[in-house]
Amino acid sequence: MAEEVKLIRTWSSPFALRIVWALKLKGIEFETVLEDLASKSPLLLQSNPVHKKVPVLVHNGKPVSESLVILEYIEETWKEKPLLPEDPYEKASSRFWAKFSDEKLLPSVWTVFISQGNKQEEALVPALENLQFIEEQLEGKKFFGGEKIGLLDLAIGWMADMVSVLEEVTGLKLIQEDKFPLLSAWIEIFADVPEIKESGAPREKLISKFQAIRDAYAATK
Amino acid sequence: MGSEILLLDSWVSMFGMRVRIALAEKGIKYEYREEDLRSKSPLLLKMNPVHKKVPVLIHNGKPVSESLNAVQYIDETWKDISPLLPSDPYYRSQSRFWADFVDKKVYDAGRKIWTTKGKDQEKAKKEFVECLKVLEGELGDKPYFEGESFGYLDVALIGFYSWFYAYETCGNFSIEPECPKLIAWAKRCMEKESVSKSLAEPQKVYDLVLILREKFGID
Numbered sequence: 001m002a003e004e005v006k007l008i009r010t011w012s013s014p015f016a017l018r019i020v021w022a023l024k025l026k027g028i029e030f031e032t033v034l035e036d037l038a039s040k041s042p043l044l045l046q047s048n049p050v051h052k053k054v055p056v057l058v059h060n061g062k063p064v065s066e067s068l069v070i071l072e073y074i075e076e077t078w079k080e081k082p083l084l085p086e087d088p089y090e091k092a093s094s095r096f097w098a099k100f101s102d103e104k105l106l107p108s109v110w111t112v113f114i115s116q117g118n119k120q121e122e123a124l125v126p127a128l129e130n131l132q133f134i135e136e137q138l139e140g141k142k143f144f145g146g147e148k149i150g151l152l153d154l155a156i157g158w159m160a161d162m163v164s165v166l167e168e169v170t171g172l173k174l175i176q177e178d179k180f181p182l183l184s185a186w187i188e189i190f191a192d193v194p195e196i197k198e199s200g201a202p203r204e205k206l207i208s209k210f211q212a213i214r215d216a217y218a219a220t221k
Numbered sequence: 222m223g224s225e226i227l228l229l230d231s232w233v234s235m236f237g238m239r240v241r242i243a244l245a246e247k248g249i250k251y252e253y254r255e256e257d258l259r260s261k262s263p264l265l266l267k268m269n270p271v272h273k274k275v276p277v278l279i280h281n282g283k284p285v286s287e288s289l290n291a292v293q294y295i296d297e298t299w300k301d302i303s304p305l306l307p308s309d310p311y312y313r314s315q316s317r318f319w320a321d322f323v324d325k326k327v328y329d330a331g332r333k334i335w336t337t338k339g340k341d342q343e344k345a346k347k348e349f350v351e352c353l354k355v356l357e358g359e360l361g362d363k364p365y366f367e368g369e370s371f372g373y374l375d376v377a378l379i380g381f382y383s384w385f386y387a388y389e390t391c392g393n394f395s396i397e398p399e400c401p402k403l404i405a406w407a408k409r410c411m412e413k414e415s416v417s418k419s420l421a422e423p424q425k426v427y428d429l430v431l432i433l434r435e436k437f438g439i440d
Contacts, residue, residue, distance in 0.1 A: 050322065050355065064314045066321055076310035088297040092285045099287060100271060133271055 005030040006058040008044050010037060012201050012209060014106075014158035015067040016055035021154050022071055024195040026078045068098055071151055083151040097137055097144070098155035105130045106158060112174060113166040113210070114217040120172070131180060138182035142189065153190060159183070160191040165206045169214055226251035227279040229265050231258055233426055235328075235380030236288035237276040238419050242376050243295045245415035246303045289320055292376055305373040316367060319359060320377035326352045327381055335391040335430050336439060346392045350399050357403040364409060371413060375406075379416055382407040386423035387430040 007023065007030050009016030023030050035044055035054050047056045047063035057064045057073065064073045075083050084091050108127040115123045134156065137144060144152035159175075164187075167173055177184040190196060228244070228251050230237035244251055256265055256275050268284035269277045277284050278291040280298070285291045296305045306313050330352055333345030356378065360366055366374035385396055385407075397404045410416045434440055 059311075062311055064311070064318070066318050069314050069317045069321060072317060073310055073314040076313060088294050089280070089283055089285070091297065092290050092294040095290050095293070096285075096287055099290070104271075 003029070004058075004060050006033055007031070008033045008035055008041075008047060008056040008058065009054045010035050012206060013054055014162055017161070017199060017201070018067055018154040018157055019055050019057060019070050019074070020199045021157060021196055022074045022083065022151075024199060025083070025149065026074065026081050028074070028078055068095075068102065068155065071098075071154060075151065083145070083149070083154065085146075085150070094144075094150060094152045097134070097152050100130075100133070101152075101156045101158075105134060105156070109159075109163065109166070109174065112172070113170055114214055116218055127174065128179075131175065131183065135180050135183050138186055143186065149190070149193060153186075157190060157196065160187045160196070161200050161206070163187070165203065165210055169207060169210045225279075225281055228253050229256050229262070229268065229277040229279065230254070230275050231256050233421050233429055234275055235384060238380030238383065238421070239288045239376050240276045240278055240291045240295070241419035242379065242415050243292045243305060245419055246305065246371070246376075247295060247299045248302060249295070249299060289324065289377060292373065296373070305376060307367055307372065312367065316373045319356070319366070319374050322352075323356070323374075323377050323381075327356075327378070331381065331384060331388055334388045335434065336437065338439060342392055346394055349388065350394075350396070353396065353400045353403055357400045360402060360406055362402075365406070371410065375410055379407060379410045380420060382411070383420040383423050384426055387427040390427055391430065391434070 005023070005028060007016065007019055009019070009032060011034060020032075033041075033043065035041060037054070040052060043058075044054065044056065045052055047058055048054075048065040051065060053065070055065075055067055055070060057070045059073075059077070064070050071083070084094060104126075108123070108130050111123040112120060112127045137152075143149050144156060163175055167175075175183055175187070191200075226244070226249060228237070228240060230240070230253060232255060241253075254262075254264075256262060258275070261273060265275065265277060266273055268279055269275075269286045272286060274286070276288055276291060277286050278294065279285075280294075285294045292305065306316055327349070330345055330349035334342060334349055337345055363369075365371050366378075389395055411420070
């Protein structure tokens with residue numbers, strides 16, 4: 001039976017992008033269904049009735065939601081080119097840091113970029129602390145996954161794209177090379193991986209989008 | 222050499238209960254260490270420097286934090302005994318999705334019930350019951366969430382049952398009329414020794430909640 005793999009996503013969602021990367025790295029053919037979140041499609045509402053969010057992977061008609069859950073599903077369904085280590089402890093470690101990225105790191109970095117003045121100064125403290133934790137995870141490694149890209153690289157991969165865009169929009173250099181040498185090096189080699197390079201959202205479009213978001217936040221003060 | 226397993230936990234934590242249940246299901250012997258969360262031990266701070274929270278499972282000196290993570294670790298390390306996650310990747314993804322739902326929705330909604338009053342509390346009760354109804358829909362007529370056997374999603378949710386009495390009493394409402402199938406499921410789970418020995422006593426949970434409410438000046 002032919003495999004039918006659909007990915008419901010938006011053009012800019014970093015959570016969806018990590019799924020694109022996983023599918024490409026595993027060499028899985030898939031169809032992209034682009035969503036307009038202001039006007040959600042019946043397919044999305046049917047496939048993710050609980051959260052009504054992207055991304056959703058639909059495999060042979062069966063939907064899987066929540067990006068980290070989707071990544072594990074992809075890993076377990078298409079076993080070639082594994083993204084997770086075999087060892088349960090190493091797996092647990094990848095999962096822990098992937099969750100940390102979503103629940104703490106990304107929100108703290110985001111807060112820095114939508115804040116102004118004093119609030120931004122305050123927001124920097126947790127963001128830098130979280131970045132330091134991640135920096136330490138790269139000790140002695142090329143990728144978070146070791147010699148090769150792993151699930152954790154995909155989970156943290158939003159940094160490779162989004163941070164430089166956010167830095168340009170705000171004029172604030174968050175990941176300074178002298179403070180975060182390992183992270184800075186990782187961002188470069190991660191972004192250079194062919195499957196990653198060819199998948200990014202258009203930079204100019206991202207810049208416009210984030211500029212608009214930042215302006216909107218500033219206007220609400 | 223026997224493997225050394227230590228669990229840093231708090232008796233009242235519904236997250237800690239998950240790990241206790243998983244260990245009990247697999248028949249694993251371990252040392253339980255109660256943490257005083259107002260005065261965290263150096264070991265806890267060393268083993269979970271990022272979140273400084275319980276539970277932390279320490280296996281041969283190596284820590285695994287975050288309860289669902291620890292449950293998966295236990296399931297994968299002792300994979301030949303009482304598997305908790307189903308074997309099919311699609312069903313595994315569904316279990317993980319719903320466990321994530323429990324973490325994202327049930328905990329916060331429940332917490333708001335005992336930490337607020339008036340309109341906020343009414344809103345929290347409504348949200349909480351709605352979440353439980355969604356889960357009840359997922360359960361359907363099955364004995365357990367994954368079907369015939371007790372599994373991962375049951376483990377993820379059942380600890381909250383020990384807090385239901387506290388939520389109901391603080392919020393002055395009853396869960397059973399709203400979610401009869403879910404309560405039946407909970408009672409079924411409680412018939413398992415791994416669950417009944419791991420859950421805190423509802424009355425004791427409520428007593429603690431009263432102390433905390435006073436401390437936070439909620440009443």
